[in-house]
Amino acid sequence: MTNVAVLRLPLAVDLSGFVKLLQRMQVPHRVSEESGEQVLWVPANISEDVRVLYERYPAGDPDEQLAIPVARTVRRPSFASQLRHAKGTALILLLSLLVGVVTLLGDNLATMRWLTFLDYHVVGEYIHFVPLADSLAAGQWWRLVTPMLIHFGILHLAMNGMWYWELGRRIESRQGTVNLIGLTLLFSLVSNFSQFVFGGPTLFGGLSGVLYGLLGHCWIFQILSPNAAYRLPRGVLVMMLVWLLLCLSGLVSMIGFGEIANAAHVGGLLVGCLTGLLGGLYNRRKLAA
Missing domain, CATH: 3.30.70.2080 (Alpha-Beta Plaits)
Known part of the structure; x- marks a missing residue:
């Protein structure tokens, strides 16, 4: 102004x-x-x-005779209050934390193998992967989504957890706990399968594919049906998209950040944009009715 x-x-x-x-x-x-x-x-x-x-009132109001309403101060909700309204978000983060503890953040291969996309056996210094079809035939369908709970290092877990808390709460407050959990599982499924198809049999994990799904969902939903919950700061959107491009270029891996699950990020973002498109169109039609 x-x-x-x-x-x-x-x-x-x-x-x-x-x-x-x-x-x-x-x-x-x-x-x-x-x-x-x-x-x-x-x-x-x-x-x-x-x-x-x-x-x-050139001299002001020295005797304070004017009735001036006192502006209400908006208190930031306590952490406990935020948890009560973000049970689904907190559940996913708690599971990620527990998995981080039992897998020693990726160092405990014997435990981690039960949550990876592909089962494996460690023989000496080599990992032999079990075909996905064999695991699914044995009823291990959870493998399609559980890699999102695996993290490799405290920084990996902390960064993904922070962003899931921020984006997950937005969707949960607007669309409810059931929809957030459903979207999380869908984004995990698509991003994990994308990484498997394009990256081959490797160890991968983390919430980052889900995070790009949540980002795409909020982004497109907000364009079609504007609401305060999904209004992301422009800098956040630009930063995450630029980071995605840097990862795709290979520069991030070259400077020592390790292998990046680029296919999972792209797959998550695309399916998130799709759900945001469908959800935004539905919500706009519902409001117009």
Whole structure:
């Protein structure tokens, strides 16, 4: 908002009383000294109101006789309160933390093999993968989604957990716990399968594919059916998309960040954009009805 000079007064004029009145009213303002004058600056959209106010109360309101409503301060919800409204988000993060503990953040291969996309056997220094069809035939269908709970290192878990807490709560507050869990499982399934198809039989894991799904869902949903919950700061969206491009270029792996599950990221983002498209169109039609 552009500020304008609403008053220009000699330095001898006592403006302190009027400034205190503006402070009580929580009116944005500032006072500067220019060419031997004191200048009062306020936002352009309220300049005329401030000018009229000065004409009526040049000395301010020293006895505080004006009834000025006190603005309500919005208190940030406590962490416990946030948890009560984000049970699904908290559940996924708790499971990720527990898996991180029992797998020693990827170091305990004997335990981790029960959650990976492909089962495997460690023979000496080599890992021999079991075909996916064999695991599914044995009823191990959970493997399609459980890699999202595996993390390799504390930084990997912390960063993914932070972003899931931020994005997951948005969707859960708008679409409910069941929809968040359903979307999380869907994004995990698609991103894991994409990584398997394009990356081959390797060890991979983490919530990052799911995170790009949540990002795409919020992004497209917000475009089609604007709402406060999905309104992401533009910088966040740009940063995550730029990071995706850097990972795809191979630069991130070259500077020592290890192998990146690029197919999982892209697969998650695409299916997230699709669910955001369908959800946004449905919600817009529902509001128009």
